[in-house]
Amino acid sequence: MGRASGRVLATKGSASRSASWGWGPAVRGEPMNQQCLVGWGPAVPGELTNRRSAMVNPSGLTHVYVGAAARIPGALGGIFRQTVGSDHWELLGKGLPERADVQAIIIHPTDPNVIFAGSQDGPYRSRDRGASWEKLPFPDSGLEVWSILIHPRDPQTMYLGTSPVAVYRSDNGGDSWRKLPGVNSPGRVKMGFPCRVTRLAIDPTYPDEIYAGLEVDGVLRSRDRGETWEDVGHDLVKLAERPHLKSRIASDTENEGMLDSHALTVSSAQPGTVFLAVRMGLFRSADRGKTWEDMEIGRFSPLTYARDVQVSPHDSRTLVAALSPAARSKDGSLYRSDDLGQTWRRIDHGIKAESTMMAVSLHPRDPDQVYSVARQGQVFGTRDGGRSWKEWRLPEKVQDIYAVACG
Structure with a gap:
């Protein structure tokens, strides 16, 4: 039995003081994103296959979706939805598991009515902005879905990452899936x-190249749409030899912190360069993962545990990162770089995360809208380009938020 759909949860929203930061223009020769690219990936010419694919949103409404897990006894998981302009959250449940652990949410790039979610029971799809859900046919059982990616040029092609480690591909918009060969954890941790x-991330300039971040075992790369894979985490292990990059919590190796991959992304402004968020900070590879360098986020932020990093869909030189002290903490913040990670500044002024900042979502069509989530139930957002921020709290039983999406 699934939960009843559309239960309304009243929450308190609090406006915060001003903090001005508008998005800059797109890089020269790269049009502003008018096609609602997947999640918040970079905009490049030819992202979609034809003009007919341009975003159509007749209602003009924006929704924010939050995914949470219920791994702690008594905790509340599932998918929460808010319509922009409202302070109410709905707990969506029609068609979802009774107890849903939701680690991934992504909105279709050309139809915002269609949403995909990754759960402990495989992938789900909604065709009505989350009001109802259908479980997608999947070849294997017992796998948790942790990541979903839609191809930037062909939205019929999708990739999905799981626990235990595996990657699946769909060539028909999620109607069927095939397990890709050769996706194995290197076994270092x-x-x-x-x-x-x-x-999962695709290089928008070389769309056959896919990167997979492993928690906890580094990064894998495919250069042929997922048919073969190779380990590109060797240099992360070398970096872990530096004293300040050693970290061990639950294993027998001090490589653990450097291989604790949470998020990665690729910008069209710097093809072949991968940006990686791990326990020890933010790192960059300028050679498709062969070597990695420390972006030294500690020069700009007292918080260095990196949980998310995203490229702006409106300016491919702009990155936004979610930072905190640790996986379980009482603080968190958002930082922005306008120069592909050379410098950073804090942007979420006037709000206070009371737990680890887990994820950030940049609106694909409206550069003024940015949303982020803290692990234990806080949702933050700006709808005026950062001049003010607002906080919404989900019910107290929400203790493990993993995902946020808007569109």
């Missing part, structure tokens, strides 16, 4: 939970 694919 043994944790108390199975290794998982926490993020």
